[in-house]
Amino acid sequence: MRYLLYFFYITWYWGWDVAVFIIRHEIKGEKQYGIRTIGLDTLPDHLPSAERRHFSIYEPVNYYTATWLFDQLQAKDMETTLLDAGCGRGRVLAVGAAYGFRSIAGVDFSERLCATARQVCEGVAQQYPGTSFTITCADARYYEIPDSVGVIFLFNPFDDTVMEAFIDRVFESLVRRERPLKILYANPQFKHLWLEAGFRETASFVKKQILKGAVLEYRGPASA
Numbered sequence: 001m002r003y004l005l006y007f008f009y010i011t012w013y014w015g016w017d018v019a020v021f022i023i024r025h026e027i028k029g030e031k032q033y034g035i036r037t038i039g040l041d042t043l044p045d046h047l048p049s050a051e052r053r054h055f056s057i058y059e060p061v062n063y064y065t066a067t068w069l070f071d072q073l074q075a076k077d078m079e080t081t082l083l084d085a086g087c088g089r090g091r092v093l094a095v096g097a098a099y100g101f102r103s104i105a106g107v108d109f110s111e112r113l114c115a116t117a118r119q120v121c122e123g124v125a126q127q128y129p130g131t132s133f134t135i136t137c138a139d140a141r142y143y144e145i146p147d148s149v150g151v152i153f154l155f156n157p158f159d160d161t162v163m164e165a166f167i168d169r170v171f172e173s174l175v176r177r178e179r180p181l182k183i184l185y186a187n188p189q190f191k192h193l194w195l196e197a198g199f200r201e202t203a204s205f206v207k208k209q210i211l212k213g214a215v216l217e218y219r220g221p222a223s224a
Contacts, residue, residue, distance in 0.1 A: 002038050003027060014210050021208060022062045029063030033098060034127065035120050037091040060091045061155040061186045065213045069184040070099045072203045072215045073151065077182060080150025081105055085140050085166060086157025090117030090124075093135075096153075097128045105134045107143050108157075141165035145173035155186040163190045167197050174218070183216040191216065 003023055010019035026038055037060050078100035084092040087106025096104050104121075108114050114137040121133035136143065141162055152170070174181065183194060188204075194216050195201065203215040 025063040037089040081148040083149045084153045090120035094124045147177040181218045188214040
């Protein structure tokens with residue numbers, strides 16, 4: 001039933017062809033990673049009405065986009081910490097573990113979604129012993145980026161106002177510890193903010209006119 005409901009949702013917004021493509025990958029992905037993260041979720045009840053316009057409802061990144069982005073990484077990237085900003089139920093955290101990350105962090109302001117992500121990661125940790133998961137329930141605008149983070153995953157969890165503040169947090173971490181950093185950006189609506197901040201686009205794709213992704217890299221002040 002959950003696949004059917006999600007299929008109708010995608011069909012309504014993006015059409016039959018895209019819905020069939022995404023659902024096929026949903027079924028395959030949920031089975032491959034042994035998780036259950038499909039479906040939508042509402043914004044937290046505690047969020048003030050004035051704040052709601054800055055954030056979007058939970059919708060998991062489709063597996064095609066996620067795997068395409070992770071496929072662009074190199075082995076040395078997996079030696080750093082993966083951060084999923086707006087981690088939701090933990091789909092990207094599970095994918096990251098399967099790709100070889102052993103230090104994985106997720107941040108989301110929904111306590112309900114963070115609780116689900118922790119449950120998902122408990123199961124994933126059994127598949128990949130030695131993998132460390134840290135789930136933090138917090139507003140990304142005030143989240144302190146761990147200085148071990150080398151890859152950040154984004155799927156437009158918030159608007160440009162929050163994104164600008166999050167970019168500031170990223171550069172605070174880069175000042176504390178200068179290092180290369182990659183952004184795996186699904187549906188990169190605010191890509192220009194990262195480019196203006198000094199990141200460079202090194203890879204991108206468009207599939208069926210709807211599914212999009214980009215890899216952005218920061219290699220230090222000289223690259224800005």
